[in-house]
Amino acid sequence: xxxxxxxxxxxxxxxxxxxxxxxxxxxxxxxxxxxxxxxxxxxxxxxxxxxxxxxxxxxxxxxxxxxxxxxxxxxxxxxxxxxxxxxxxxxxxxxxxxxxxxxxxxxxxxxxxxxxxxxxxxxxxxxxxxxxxxxxxxxxxxxxxxxxxxxxxxxxxxxxxxxxxxxx
Amino acid sequence: xxxxxxxxxxxxxxxxxxxxxxxxxxxxxxxxxxxxxxxxxxxxxxxxxxxxxxxxxxxxxxxxxxxxxxxxxxxxxxxxxxxxxxxxxxxxxxxxxxxxxxxxxxxxxxxxxxxxxxxxxxxxxxxxxxxxxxxxxxxxxxxxxxxxxxxxxxxxxxxxxxxxxxxxxxxxxxxxxxxxxxxxxxxxxxxxxxxxxxxxxxxxxxxxxxxxxxxxxxxxxxxxxxxxxxxxxxxxxxxxxxxxxxxxxxxxxxxxxxxxxxxxxxxxxxxxxxxxxxxxxxxxxxxxxxxxxxxxxxxxxxxxxxxxxxxxxxxxxxxxxxxxxxxxxxxxxxxxxxxxxxxxxxxxxxxxxxxxxxxxxxxxxxxxxxxxxxxxxxxxxxxxxxxxxxxx
Numbered sequence: 001x002x003x004x005x006x007x008x009x010x011x012x013x014x015x016x017x018x019x020x021x022x023x024x025x026x027x028x029x030x031x032x033x034x035x036x037x038x039x040x041x042x043x044x045x046x047x048x049x050x051x052x053x054x055x056x057x058x059x060x061x062x063x064x065x066x067x068x069x070x071x072x073x074x075x076x077x078x079x080x081x082x083x084x085x086x087x088x089x090x091x092x093x094x095x096x097x098x099x100x101x102x103x104x105x106x107x108x109x110x111x112x113x114x115x116x117x118x119x120x121x122x123x124x125x126x127x128x129x130x131x132x133x134x135x136x137x138x139x140x141x142x143x144x145x146x147x148x149x150x151x152x153x154x155x156x157x158x159x160x161x162x163x164x165x166x167x168x
Numbered sequence: 169x170x171x172x173x174x175x176x177x178x179x180x181x182x183x184x185x186x187x188x189x190x191x192x193x194x195x196x197x198x199x200x201x202x203x204x205x206x207x208x209x210x211x212x213x214x215x216x217x218x219x220x221x222x223x224x225x226x227x228x229x230x231x232x233x234x235x236x237x238x239x240x241x242x243x244x245x246x247x248x249x250x251x252x253x254x255x256x257x258x259x260x261x262x263x264x265x266x267x268x269x270x271x272x273x274x275x276x277x278x279x280x281x282x283x284x285x286x287x288x289x290x291x292x293x294x295x296x297x298x299x300x301x302x303x304x305x306x307x308x309x310x311x312x313x314x315x316x317x318x319x320x321x322x323x324x325x326x327x328x329x330x331x332x333x334x335x336x337x338x339x340x341x342x343x344x345x346x347x348x349x350x351x352x353x354x355x356x357x358x359x360x361x362x363x364x365x366x367x368x369x370x371x372x373x374x375x376x377x378x379x380x381x382x383x384x385x386x387x388x389x390x391x392x393x394x395x396x397x398x399x400x401x402x403x404x405x406x407x408x409x410x411x412x413x414x415x416x417x418x419x420x421x422x423x424x425x426x427x428x429x430x431x432x433x434x435x436x437x438x439x440x441x442x443x444x445x446x447x448x449x450x451x452x453x454x455x456x457x458x459x460x461x462x463x464x465x466x467x468x469x470x471x472x473x474x475x476x477x478x479x480x481x482x483x484x485x486x487x488x489x490x491x492x493x494x495x496x497x498x499x500x501x502x503x504x505x506x507x508x509x510x511x512x513x514x515x516x517x518x519x520x521x522x523x524x525x526x527x528x529x530x531x532x533x534x535x536x537x538x539x540x541x542x543x544x545x546x547x548x549x550x551x552x553x554x555x556x557x558x559x560x
Contacts, residue, residue: 005240013309034305037260037273040236057239073258077240089316
């Protein structure tokens with residue numbers, strides 16, 4: 001089995017830890033516990049025909065890092081980034097687009113997925129539309145809810161497919 | 169596998185008595201906040217471990233299996249072998265295994281011990297991350313979420329303000345209509361009554377008759393204006409007016425009932441769907457537009473085409489005529505209440521038709537546009553964007 005490193009980035013409080021907790025343990029906690037530094041998780045991607053068995057080492061990062069994360073040793077040898085925003089907070093979507101651009105420059109050629117999280121909460125309908133800046137970057141945009149689990153696994157399974165396909 | 173140094177028992181908690189120097193070294197490391205040491209070889213397999221923070225590390229397995237944070241860092245590990253004094257620092261890392269047990273938050277440092285040809289992983293407690301920092305992060309997140317809520321409320325407030333401004337502007341338009349347009353017939357009443365009094369005093373009964381007739385006309389005009397004004401102000405869409413409607417049948421009935429010169433043609437074309445909509449307001453809009461096209465046409469053999477196009481979210485309706493058209497400088501004014509471009513008396517009505525149409529269309533969340541290149545090109549096209557999902 002091969003292991004590949006995936007960074008989970010995004011502004012503070014967008015639900016990065018909730019996403020990885022849903023992914024690995026299939027649970028959701030209502031109490032907010034901020035991530036200080038990084039929490040590292042292992043997720044074994046279900047086998048799929050034609051893809052080597054793979055586990056993803058998910059680095060759940062502190063939202064306070066901002067774009068400084070790109071200069072950090074944490075980023076070394078990452079194969080992909082999942083960049084998360086909170087669909088109810090437009091500012092976090094702008095941050096997500098900035099982090100996506102930053103990651104692309106720091107580690108060109110790696111897989112990137114943008115995630116609009118908290119789909120279960122009331123939000124402006126236009127928030128579900130691909131932001132123009134994001135569309136320009138050409139990366140896939142997912143809409144997830146860590147609370148309900150909607151599309152959380154899809155994000156990581158498709159990341160694993162892309163890592164295998166592109167031999168990252 | 170090669171041992172880096174003669175450890176008494178790599179995972180033993182009680183060192184042997186002759187291990188005093190090692191114990192002293194351990195105390196020194198502990199003083200520096202290092203509570204765990206792991207040795208692993210160039211092949212990345214763990215050869216030894218020591219200390220309470222690294223009890224989860226299994227000897228004889230790849231270091232990445234236990235210390236997930238080192239997965240993927242192989243190129244970095246190779247690099248520090250060739251750079252004397254180089255280290256890899258990974259501060260404040262917590263490893264959460266699939267069994268849902270998190271290791272204490274730790275600062276990881278990897279160094280290459282050239283003499284032992286082995287890596288040394290020092291695991292120190294991450295003491296710099298205090299409860300205060302956790303609380304600060306919690307507060308920061310709460311503040312950001314509160315800020316976002318305030319922004320959303322501000323947006324909502326701005327929307328309400330825009331609605332209020334629109335309502336105020338409507339009110340101002342009303343005030344202007346009442347004060348200006350309705351004052352004119354009132355003034356006429358007063359002058360005519362003055363004249364009548366004077367005529368009666370002189371006994372000129374023939375003139376009195378004509379003045380009374382004019383008075384009746386003015387009264388009729390004012391009554392008509394008040395009715396139109398009432399219609400205009402009462403245009404609000406209500407959900408209980410929704411009905412399953414065959415739009416083709418509706419437009420056909422309008423055309424059949426429309427008075428027009430014998431050779432005037434009205435054609436219906438396009439795709440008219442059945443849909444749940446506000447039939448009465450749609451009837452009013454189409455009737456007024458077709459009526460306007462006929463009334464303002466300068467040729468008894470003119471024609472009007474009413475065409476529809478069923479888009480996904482909207483029903484697009486065009487009412488096109490081949491009349492004299494509307495000059496660009498008049499294209500805004502035609503939608504103002506009580507404004508008639510032709511000389512008074514040239515057509516019936518009170519100049520409320522297009523104002524009423526636009527207000528009705530906008531009342532259901534649609535829009536109305538006018539296109540005409542008069543006088544160079546004859547004709548005018550009114551396009552209605554009638555939403556299929558109505559804002560009620």
